[in-house]
Amino acid sequence: MLFINDLLNKEQYIEVKNLLASAGKIGSGLNQEVYAVGGLLRDFLLGKNVNDIDLMTVGDGIRFAKELAHSIGINRVVSFNKFGTALIPNKPFQIEVATARGEKYDANSRKPSKIVYTNVEEDLSRRDFTINAMAMDIYSKDFGKLYDPFKGIEDLKNKCLRTPLDPDETFSDDPLRMMRAAYFASKLGFRIEKDCLHSMKRQSKRIEIVSAERITEEFIKILSTPKPSIGLKILQNTGLMEIVFPEIHTMHGMNQSTEWHHKDIFAHTLQVVDNSAKLSEKMELRFAALVHDIAKPSTRRIDEKKGYTFHGHDVVGGKMINKVANRMRLSNKLSAYLKKMTRLHLRPIALVKSEVTDSAVRRLMVAAEDDLYDLMLLCRADITTKNPKRVKKYLSNFELVEKKMKNVMEKDTLKAFQSPIKGKEIMNICGIKEGPMVGHIKKSIEDAILDGKIDNNYESAKNLLNKIKSNFT
Known part of the structure; x- marks a missing residue:
């Protein structure tokens, strides 16, 4: 069994390590297994900065989240009872806590139709890619122990994106994962494993069940990567671009x-x-x-x-x-x-x-x-x-x-090229009431400034107005 304690001793991770240690102690007190999971571990292993902290516990995730929030002085916890998850709006690291679970899906929705609370390995199996399907024990006595049942570390080393289970199942259950494959390939410079790529081509039309908002969110993530063309080519080559x-x-x-x-x-x-x-x-x-x-x-x-x-x-x-x-x-x-x-x-x-x-x-x-x-x-x-x-x-x-x-x-001094004379003064000088004519006169003054016929100042604009007002009255 691999331990990765040394990685956490780097200066950039000290604050995260301390928070994880505190979470582990709470797990011990509640007699619940607690793990750091997902992108947090991936970024640790790649030596990247951490933005969010994902925790998974075998037991009541919402109760655990409330205990953790209280221990770090945060009064608010956003709970999602149906999924056994909770969000702690902590700074600088937002914390998400999930109960270890398995999920079942209906054919016409990417939202789980059935939640079954389970163990660590089954929870990891439902995740999108092996590089995100690892868990580090933060339970006090086993702190730093890494669980990698789907060879995520090997895929990180090989720069390969692969699903923990059959990709047809993974992508059919949640088609947005195909967009995420393009995103991670573009962000990390990884290749998508051959079977996964073929599955994306077969499953591409499944993306139609995903909301426009979620598709756009992932699309924008691709555009935000260092070389967006990598992800955009994947979308094109798999048939996803034609749809999205x-x-x-x-x-x-x-x-x-x-x-x-x-x-x-x-x-x-x-x-x-x-x-x-x-x-x-x-x-x-x-x-x-x-x-x-x-x-x-x-x-x-x-x-x-x-x-x-x-x-x-x-x-x-x-x-x-x-x-x-x-x-x-x-x-x-x-x-x-x-x-x-x-x-x-x-x-x-x-x-x-x-x-x-x-x-x-x-x-x-x-x-x-x-x-x-x-x-x-x-x-x-x-x-x-x-x-x-x-x-x-x-x-x-x-x-x-x-x-x-x-x-x-x-x-010029370029004052946004608005008429130096305001609408009320135009109405007074021209003897007209409020209406479209005021806008036409202002535009004539602005055009004269833009064309260099008069200087961009009040006196020049007023002199022009007195000359042209008869054209509008």
């Missing part, structure tokens, strides 16, 4: 101009996502990279001279985001961000030409608002050619655009 994100699936095998090195739109898009991951840890930017060319399949046309064209794919793509956001239950904030980035991703490069006016630069800056920096990162991520000369040329172009933006900002 059909607009991305449609890109696969669809050619575009050789100018972009990747003839395949799907391959190009995944490279843009990975590039964005190198440039920023911001998940939203990576999502924008994934959908920036979402309308290319529907706008693709063949020109005798130019080859494939995708006219208007930026505008059409922005509209398509509405459908995606509704299906995936995306927040309004994320949806608005994705629409903006998709609509604007072609505009910066159009500003390279020498004849471009300050007005055109201002309009892009105002349209991008606080996301201007992200937009420029997306444009850089969109460079996927392997030709060094082209890379140098594209980067030089974006540097030129950024220089133009800086010059415009230095010229």
Whole structure:
């Protein structure tokens, strides 16, 4: 039997070790076996930082959780009586306590229809992957003893994702585990064992019984990994992408101009996502990279001279985001961000030409608002050619655009380009009542500022208003 006490003596784990020791003492007092399980052990063995603590006890998990919470000075415990689990909102480590159990599932739901309280090994057998199906005894006298009935340590060493039981059973019971396979492969750089991969292909349609919210949650986790393309390719190759994100699936095998090195739109898009991951840890930017060319399949046309064209794919793509956001239950904030980035991703490069006016630069800056920096990162991520000369040329172009933006900002003070004169004063000067006309007048003033016809200050705006008010009264 393997003991892993030495791993817990590392400085990064001392606080966790002390908490586990306290939990073990409570287990001893209640005469209950208590184990550290799941991702906690996996991260220990991989030398990664710990975010959450998962405990499993053979006995009353909820009673144990209440005792543990009381011992560490926490008054609140969130209990889930049906499953025998409880959540302790501890900081910096959230603690989840589960009663050792087996589960039975109905064909049309990933929620267990029957819970049977059981022993350690049977509890571990119901888990998603062997690397998460290990348990460390924290019962005082056996503290540090590792139980590994499904050879999880061996799979960690071999960087392999494998299910404890027959993968058809594991994935059928909870189809979301297939998304998690893609996530762990992407996060850890592990390969999925052959039988598991084949099972995912057979079981892919089972993902339809999972709620959109849970699917999106796992999808976003994949986008948040160091190299998201690993997980995204797995979704595509197993048939899951066609179900969870059909607009991305449609890109696969669809050619575009050789100018972009990747003839395949799907391959190009995944490279843009990975590039964005190198440039920023911001998940939203990576999502924008994934959908920036979402309308290319529907706008693709063949020109005798130019080859494939995708006219208007930026505008059409922005509209398509509405459908995606509704299906995936995306927040309004994320949806608005994705629409903006998709609509604007072609505009910066159009500003390279020498004849471009300050007005055109201002309009892009105002349209991008606080996301201007992200937009420029997306444009850089969109460079996927392997030709060094082209890379140098594209980067030089974006540097030129950024220089133009800086010059415009230095010229203006850029006060968000709202009319310096407010609605009430417009009504007083023009002698009109509240209504759409006030908005039209404000827009005329704002356009004059954007076009550089007047300075962005109160006096200039008021002088213009006095000149044009007769046009609106």
